[in-house]
Amino acid sequence: MRRNGRPRGATAASRIYADLRAELVSLVRRPGEPISEAQIATAYGVSRTPVREAILKLSDEGLVEIFPQSGIFVSRIPVAALPETIIIRKSLEETTARMAAEHATSSQVLSLRAILERQREACAAKDREAFHQADELFHAGIAEVAGYPGIWKLILQVKVHVDRFRRLTLPQIGRMTEVIGEHEPILTAIERRDTDGARAAMASHLERLLDDISEIQTLNPECFDQPS
Structure with missing residues (x-):
């Protein structure tokens, strides 16, 4: 074309x-x-x-x-590199979630909630691309609220293969609904200025990616670079 x-x-x-x-x-x-x-x-x-x-x-x-x-x-997706990259991302985003809970204004919380609503709409429409884009906006928005948007830019540099892996998780039945359910407690904790709760909710959300690696690799073996 x-x-x-x-x-x-x-x-x-x-x-x-x-x-x-x-x-x-x-x-x-x-x-x-x-x-x-x-x-x-x-x-x-x-x-x-x-x-x-x-x-x-x-x-x-x-x-x-x-x-x-x-x-x-x-x-192919280098499966051996995924855990380290996810752990790096998790460490950085635990920090942005905690700091967002310290600094978020009411209008910023409303903006994050609007993004979460976009995810719900994309989920209802089964639009995985729109869902992924809203997911990116949600995490980038948290870094912005935290006052450190550069942290998200750093994450973007290291998570390219994790993004490819994440695309394989979205077709799983109920996964998009689960992601929204994981985002909600992050946002609720930020709104309540619960720094420990925001950090813990973000950690739990990203740890799910670690848990998914084996299953997604089994379901899509052709997509992964098998370690020798």
Whole structure:
């Protein structure tokens, strides 16, 4: 499919990178799937040079693998790296939840509650993409309320494979409803200025990801890089 518009130069590489990255993280392009530079270049109406630039950047992030003489493939999710990344995220977000409970204003709580309502609407519509985006806004919003939005930016840098893994959890029956049920006590504790409660609720929420790894790997073995 040809993309609208014809990007040029550095703009082309940036746009192709952003589009491909979104497709990889959302699992539109599935782990193990081949990637054709020629097809992408044709779709964007550009030469292979900006495509290769984007591919190399994605390779640096571990999202694609380049095999000389064989081709380019979507990387599988490195299961061994997930626990450490989740623990890093959990540690950082326990802090943002606690500090949000210290500093949240009434209007900020209302904004977070509006995001949670968006999640409920997405859940009712079975719109997993909208649900995921609202989930991101909820966690980013907590960091903003805490007064440390840079913490969320740091988390974004390390959680790319966790996001791919999380996409596999959402189709599970009842999982989106469960996530909302995990978000609610976080927000309630923030609203009540219960710092310990907010920290504990966030910890419990993110620990669920650790608990899910084995089951999701069993259900989707083709998506994971099996340790040798």
